[in-house]
Each structure stands twice: as structure tokens, then as C-alpha cells.
Amino acid sequence: MLLVIDIGNTNTSLGIFEEDKLIHTFALSSDIKKTDDEYGISLLTILNHNNLTSKVKGAIVSSVVPQLCEIYKSAIKKYLNIEAITLSYKSILPIKLNLKNNKEIGADRIANAAAATIKYSLPAIVIDFGTATTFDIVDENANFIGGIIAPGLKIQAKSLSQFTSKLPKLKIEAPNEAIGSDTISAMLSGIVLGHGAMIEGMIRRCEKELGKKATVIATGGYSDVLFNDLDNTINYIDKNLTLFGLKELYYLNKE
Secondary structure, three states: OOEEEEEEEEEEEEEEEEOOEEEEEEEOOOOOOHHHHHHHHHHHHHHHHHHHHHOOOEEEEEEEOOOHHHHHHHHHHHHHHHOOOOOOOOOOOOOOOOOOHHHHHHHHHHHHHHHHHHHOOOOEEEEEEEEEEEEEEEOOOEEEEEEEOOOOOOOOHHHHHHHHHOOOOOOOOOOOOOOOOOHHHHHHHHHHHHHHHHHHHHHHHHHHHHHOOOEEEOOOOOOOOOOOHOOOOEEEEEEOHHHHHHHHHOOOOOO
16 A cells, blocks of 8 residues: 655645555644654554554655655654655656746646646646645646646635734635625635636636647645536546645656
């Protein structure tokens, strides 16, 4: 079995693959103050609880938080006795990185672009709804040509509450109507439906630059919040796309 770990700015997603099948997913908070022992014990607790500890034989780590990547690798080595692979722009990939500075690209975005190339028809646009909302663009020749980074839904909601004295915190969900009849519904309209309008507009611009229609895949924690409003724009929701990409990249790089 294979352990795949995607370390984000807010949360860390973990998956267990048995060959090509994702059999378990877990989530931990991303906290740079925790030690490798704390993360190692968390990993052991999760795996022991599911009777998986002795079955996991490999691991791959993707991270947008460099400090946590090393902490997790140390934890995996110390508690699972596995040398984890680190995904980076230097890894063997099924795509070609065609960017001004390949070093800048996040490993999670590489995993998304690789997974889209393997699973879907090209060109493809992957929209990852995480702390930030990112677009990853792969052209018809499997070149990862760039993308878009925008504030995510959670950031927008937090900013409105933080920088305005009368606006409350809110649960992110799609409103029924664009015209809000109270403060909460007005905020949700601006954040969620406004975000959807941005996504639709940016997809049109990306397809214009690509010169053809693209396969659009949504992934990440908030990927289903907007789907009903974007069902003519988003072709697939694939919440575990990043984990699938990590699994594929592990087998490409395990030697």
C-alpha cells in the first residue's frame, strides 16, 4: 500500500492507495509548530486504527510549506521506516513544465496537472478550491503552461469579517439568489456567486488563449459549493485529483 500526503497551507490531506484504488482519506491541520514526533504519532494512530501500519510500503509527499515537508519526511522515516519521495519540479513527470521559472510552481499544482493529463482529455484546466483558488493549465501537447492564483472562498469570507466591523463570520455555501435580502445572503452572493462569475470569465479567457475548448476539472475542499451554478462550465468534480496525481508520480519516481 502507498501513503500519499498533500500538505497545504491550512490542511494536510492524506490518502492510502491499494494499487490503483484509493481506500482511505484523512485530514490533519498544517501546523509548522508541531514536531516530527507529533506528526509521526498522528500517522501511527491513524494507520493503527485502520490496521494499515504494516501494509504501507511507500510514501510520497507534496508540500507548499517547505518546513512541513521535511518534518513529515522525518516522521515517516522515524515511525514507519519508509524513505518518502518528495515531489518537486525536478521529478520525473508526464508533463513538460513550460514556465518562466519552474522552481516557483507548487508541488500540489504539479500533481494536479499531471493527474489531469493522465485522466482527462487535453487541453485541461484544473481549478483547485483550497485556501487559494488556483487554475492549472495544460495545453494539448501536455505542456504545463501556467495558471491563475486568486484568493479562495475562505480567505474572502474571513477578510470581509476581519476588515469590516458589522459583517459577521459565515458558513460558506451557495445562496439561492444573487440579490441578498439580508447581510448573510448578500455576503454569500458576493463571495460565492462572485467567485463563480470570476471562474467563468477566467475559463473563457484561458480557452481563448489556448485557441480551443478545454476539459475543466474542479478539485479541492470547496469544489462542490459552486457546481450547481457552474455545471455548464465545469466538466468534472474530482475531489481527490491531487492524491491520484501523487500516486501516479510515486510510481514514476520510486526508482
